[in-house]
Amino acid sequence: MKKLILLSLTIVLFASCQEKQAKRYTQNSPEIDVLKTVIKDYNAKNWEAIVSHYADTSKTYFNTVNKPFASSEISEYHKQNDVNYSQRAFIDEGQDYEMVLTDDGKTWVNFWGTWKGTLAGNNKEITLAVHLTAQFIDKKIVQDHGYWDASEVVLSLQEIEAAKNMIEEVEE
Numbered sequence: 715m716k717k718l719i720l721l722s723l724t725i726v727l728f729a730s731c732q733e734k735q736a737k738r739y740t741q742n743s744p745e746i747d748v749l750k751t752v753i754k755d756y757n758a759k760n761w762e763a764i765v766s767h768y769a770d771t772s773k774t775y776f777n778t779v780n781k782p783f784a785s786s787e788i789s790e791y792h793k794q795n796d797v798n799y800s801q802r803a804f805i806d807e808g809q810d811y812e813m814v815l816t817d818d819g820k821t822w823v824n825f826w827g828t829w830k831g832t833l834a835g836n837n838k839e840i841t842l843a844v845h846l847t848a849q850f851i852d853k854k855i856v857q858d859h860g861y862w863d864a865s866e867v868v869l870s871l872q873e874i875e876a877a878k879n880m881i882e883e884v885e886e
Contacts, residue, residue, distance in 0.1 A: 743813040745850045749823045750811065752848075752855075757803040759796070761789035769854040776860040785855075798871060802831030804844070821850045829862070835874035840866050
């Protein structure tokens with residue numbers, strides 16, 4: 715009986731000393747909450763709040779692999795794009811977030827959502843599927859990537875510009 719108790723205690727001690735492994739995948743985490751706040755602040759055009767979630771040395775890649783910009787430039791990037799829209803935002807329906815801990819210990823949060831905007835020049839509504847992924851260290855974004863098909867926006871802006879040029883030519 716003594717040996718059985720001693721063996722049981724040894725097994726319990728050995729099991730409790732095993733290193734607990736962090737969750738490799740989750741849909742609830744402080745990092746996900748940060749990215750949800752970034753999306754909310756984007757919709758509200760609260761640029762200072764967005765920047766506060768980034769590390770000073772962060773790099774942002776929107777539809778590029780080799781031309782990142784710094785977190786200090788995020789506000790200006792969005793402001794330049796916003797002049798083209800009378801309204802724009804991510805819709806709440808269908809948003810999905812996940813956090814993944816990679817094999818090399820990096821924490822990434824992925825976001826999938828739908829963005830809708832109305833062009834100021836012709837009131838055309840554009841809907842885009844967007845994927846964002848952000849790497850976090852100490853609950854700060856150190857790198858993020860955004861992917862969407864901007865071709866409809868570009869073509870529509872070109873149409874607006876061509877119409878303006880045509881009107882100017884007629885007026886001359």
